[in-house]
Structures are given as C-alpha cells and as structure tokens.
Amino acid sequence: MVSERSGADILIEALTDLGVEVVFGYPGGAVLPVYDALFKQNHIRHILVRQEGGAVHAAEGYARSTGKPGVVLVTSGPGATNSVTGIADALMDSIPIVVITGQVPTALIGSDAFQECDTIGITRHCTKHNYLVKDPARLGAVVHEAFHIATSGRPGPVVIDLPKDVQIATAAYRKPGADLLHKGYKPQVKPDPTLIETAVEMIAAAERPVFYTGGGIINAGPAASQFLRELARLTGAPVTSTLMGLGAFPASSPQWLGMLGMHGTYEANMAMNRADLIVALGARFDDRVTGRLDAFSPKSKKIHVDIDRSSVNKTVAVDLPVIGDVGRAMEAMIRLWKARQLPRQDLAPWFRDITAWRERESLAFPDSTTEIMPQLAIRRLWEATHARRPIISTEVGQHQMWAAQHFGFEDPNKWLTSGGLGTMGYGLPAAIGAQVGNPNALVIDIAGEASILMNIQEMSTAAQHRLPVKVFILNNQYMGMVRQWQDLTYGGRYSESYTEALPDFVKLAEAYGWTGLRIEKPRELDDGIAAMLAADGPVMVDCRVAKLANCFPMIPSGAAHTEMLLQANEVSGEMDDAAKALV
C-alpha cells in the first residue's frame, strides 16, 4: 500500500525522480501549495526571477547550455500569460522545457475567477503538448510523460496546468514505468539504413558538396557535434551552419564557411548557390536561410536529415529525406563510409572557388579611430575570452548578428540565442539560466541597449542568486536592425527606432548591486573588457559603438543568395511593395 500524499508533494517527488535540480519560477496564489512543498524539501533549488517571462528564458538558457530540460513554475492567469512568449520561443527553437502553471481550483475553471485564464487554450499551439491535470492520481504519470515528450524526438516546451485543489488533494504516487499515457507518441529516432546508404553514395559522388547544419545537431547532444566533425573530416566537404547550429562545427576549421543566410558570409551563401549537393543536418530551411525560394541552391541535389517529418519538404523540396536523430544518422554514415572505404571526389576545384569567395572578405568592416565599430568590439571580446570557452547569449537585432558573425564558436552548447521567434529580452535571463547550470563558466550576454531593457528586471535575479553574468551592451542608441531595414526599405525614415531617454547603464548596474562600466573610445576597449572580466560578480558594460553602423553582408528579404549586399554603399533607399511585404 503506497501512502497518499498531496498533488504538490507528488509534483516535487516526480521532479526529484526525474533528476530535476533547478526550477525557475515566481510564486502566486494558485501555486502556493507547490511553493510550500518546495519549502519543505532540499533536492530542488528554486531560482526566483523578477517576471515570469524571465523564468522561461532562463530555463531555455539552462537547457541549451546543459542539455538537460529546463523547468519553470509560475502561477495562474498573468503568471501563465507572461510565460507565453518564452514558451513560443522554445517551440520555435526546439528547446526542451517543462512549464508548470498553477490554475484556479477545478470548480472555478470557466467562471472568470481571479487570476484565471485558459492556459491550456492559450498555450495549445505554442507547446509541443500541454496537459490540464484534474486528478492527483494522474499527476505523476503526466509529469514523467511531459519530460519524455519535452526531451525526445524534436524537443520542445510542454505545459502542465495544475489547479490549486489538485495540488492539495491526495493520491498515491508510484514512479511510473516506461508506459506512456499517449500510445501514439513514437518519434522516429533510428534512420532507415537504405536511405543512409543512398545518402553516403550521393556524398561520395558529389563534386561540390556542402554540409548545411542546424540547431538539431546541438539538440542531438554533444556526440552529434563530434560525429559532424568526423563526417566532415572523412568527406572533406565544407560546412556552414544556421544561427542555431553555431558551435556544432569549430569556427577554426579550414572547412568552416561561416554562417549562411540573410547575414551569413559571402562564401557560405555562394557555396549553397553553386553546390551540387546540399546535406541538411538538423536544419529546417528557414526563410532567413533560403532567401528567395525559387533561387535557392538551384543546381543541387538535396539530402535532408531531420527528426521532424513536417520539416521535410515544408519550404524546399528535397531529393532524399531521412527521418531520424541527426546524430544517429551521421554515425551510420560514418560507419558506412569507413566500411566501404569510399573514394571521394577531388574537392580541390571546389575549395578553389570557395577561397575566391572568401577573398571578398564579406565580414570586413570600416576602421574608425574615433568610434568603436561594433564588429571590432565583438572581435576584441572574443580575443579576450575565447580561451575560457565562454557561453554567449544574445538579445535580438544587429548585435546578435554581429556576434554570430564575429565570435568564433568551437564547441556546442556555448551559444544561446533566440533564432526562430527572435525574442528581444531573451539574452539576460538566458545568461542567468546558463550561469545557474554552469556555475564555473564565463557567461556573457552580448546585448543591444534596446533589447536589454525588455527584461532588465532580471538584473535583480542575478544579484540575489550571486550569478556573475556579464552583460556587454553594444549601445548605438537605436533599435539598430529596425533602423537598418528603414535605411534599406523605407528611404531612411526612422519611424520610432531611436531610443530617447535611455538610462545611465552604469548607474543602473550600481543600483542593482552590479558593477557598471562604460567604454567610449576604441583605445578603451581592451582595458574595459579586461575590467569586466576581472570584476567579481555580475557586470554591465555600456559599450558606446558607432551609431549608424549597419550589419553586412545582407541578403535583402526575398532576394537570392547571389544578390548579397556586401557594403553599405550598395544599399538602395526604397523597395517595392512586394519586397516590403516580406518579413
């Protein structure tokens, strides 16, 4: 006879059984029984955030940097609705998180009770799955299944909505076996071996192959990044990556082309355009990657390895879809390649083309002795920190693209950014979550002055939990990417993209008990970065950069890979309506 306990205790016990060490959250009326159960135990650490949205991004940062699922605990109503942006963000970027929301008691559901909202309805289409638990006897099985769903197949966010009376009512809890509540949930992990064989033959036959890799490789675990390196070594093919996949392949490799897509390098995009074979590995042909679809990689055969069938043929028709875990697929390709001792094509002519494109130096930027160029600031930051293998998070905008372009990543799980949803305000809470999961790591949020203000309250979280995150703000006083698009598309009419009345970030840092630093001149840059790294505890750096610098290279929305703008003087002032309608 298993003794009965409250739903709140069952929840904590199930989380403990699942190995959860940290929960990011914020208490409130409908979740008080769970907070009381948390108070009485010692296994799970709770990180109190300052707004629920911060908790979700922190859980994302924790998950992305540790490979473990992130867990969030919030109350009903506004607690749940504040979490929605982070949940949608985790869905777009396939981040495994479990969000537990309090709910009004079951008898009050639907009565417009205080702090009631239809959490299940609101989150239904921005979660991988969600549950309303009305019976404490089911709670244990739901929690275990939620973690399984969040972390298996294509990872994603799962919401468990827990009415207050279910947190108090009692039931027996037994650690469930492998049986799922949903018998139909069986993600295809193992790729079809005949397709792997065809894929390997296609790679061996290709004269101009490119590996186009994405966030799926990071999600597939550190082993997948090693398989990618091995596969690249065996085949000799060049490698490019999406924003989300940075770090899976070392930026120092001669086979590395840099990021592709809208702000990718000239060589990566030209290679995609001229390739005879594209091997997409855990990438989803996002519009930021493909540019104009009818001009995307027109001469290539395409292999697409993805664990999510719905990613295949969604925007780009492929010749060989391989459904399964990308790590397993690469492992199988490596084994087959070695067993067959396949001769590969002479890729020297292909690399000669690539070298010629590289010589365009598409990431070059103008020098300045009076202003700090933002690209230079990132390069200096890289030089000062790369030996420590830092974890870098970003907000969203120009600074994010400059970080992706100029900060060379060597390892997976070191790059935390909001790729799919593009959520400003992601970087600081994500850095906090990463620092919680990696207490000894150097964690830096490369931020813009506009984005950082979107979750600025989380400075208080870092202070409370003594998390020594560094926030490096590239401050140009504009919403730079908005202004850049206004330059390119709207004749330089800067509608609402200038930020009046910015706070004094140094004083702000001090107000929160952080160290605040300001860097204003190029000659102060290295010392400023050194001071940031030398300071104990959290540091905010207000790095004043060139105000009107724009992020290049750039493929304008709806243009082909071959139509890259390399420098600002190629920018046209106004676009037609069809171009304006594109995102």
Add this chain to the structure above:
Amino acid sequence: MHIKAEDAERHTLSVLVDNEAGILARIAGMFSARGYNIGSLTVAEVTEDEAVSRITIVTEGPPEMIDQIISQLDRLVPVHKVTDLTALGPHVERELALVKVSGTGDTRIEALRLAEVYRARVVDATISSFVFEVTGGSEKIDKFLELMRELGLIEVARTGVAAIARGNEAA
C-alpha cells in the same frame, strides 16, 4: 500588390486520436494556425473502451500542402495515425443531411418524387412541409439540395463526411 491563390485538390483524411479533452481544438487549431482549410470535420469514439476517436477531415490544397497537413497532424502527441484516403484509393465516403422543404400542391408532390429518386426518407411531415433524411456522397447531397432549393428549401443540417477504406483490412 495582390495575393495569389494556388490550385487545390480535395483530400479526405482519416485521423485516429486519443479521445481526450481538447483534442478537437488541437486539430482544428492546427488547421487555422497554419492557414489550412477544413471543408468538413467529423469526430466520434470508435473503440469499445472509448479511448480512441476517429476524425474525418475533408481539406483542400495543393499536393505539397496536403503532405504538410498530414505531417503536421502526425506530430501532434495524441494522434495515433493519419491516413490520406484520397491518396490510398478505394474508399467509401458518406454524409447524412436533414433537409426541410416547405410547399403545397405540385411543388410538394415534386419534392416527394425527387426524394424517392434520391432515396431520401421522410422523417417529419406537416401539411405544408417535409424533413428528408438523405445519405450519400457529398456530391449527391449537393445535387439533392440544389433541386430542393427550387422547391422551397427552408434549412439544412449536414453531418460532414465520414469515410473508411474499402477491403478487409484497416487502412
């Protein structure tokens, strides 16, 4: 600038799902969120233990979109199986309609005569009206309604399509 429409095909999809709260909203919401069209949708429990429901969806779109719809349905956690009956080939589609027609004299007699041709049953009658129950494929019902419209159609209730593969095996 104008927005272009693409050529569409009509497909009947049969979806087996866990019978749980919110499943219909999950399916219907996926269609609206991704801009897919639902022509008709029927749902009912189909197993003895009431654990599994069959949802029959009639949708329209270009072939790539139909493929996407199937993949998107398939990745919903409570979905067991998605079958494209149109692509599969031989299958039976049926729908039931209740059709209220009002009229007197010749039009009333003509309505009753046509109902016989369409094997519609009279399930309610007053001196000046009938309610017909008619089953069949959607086209047959469309045609019957077209005729009744000329004879005094008052209102219609349709079930939407239920469909199943032919032969001795589950699709």
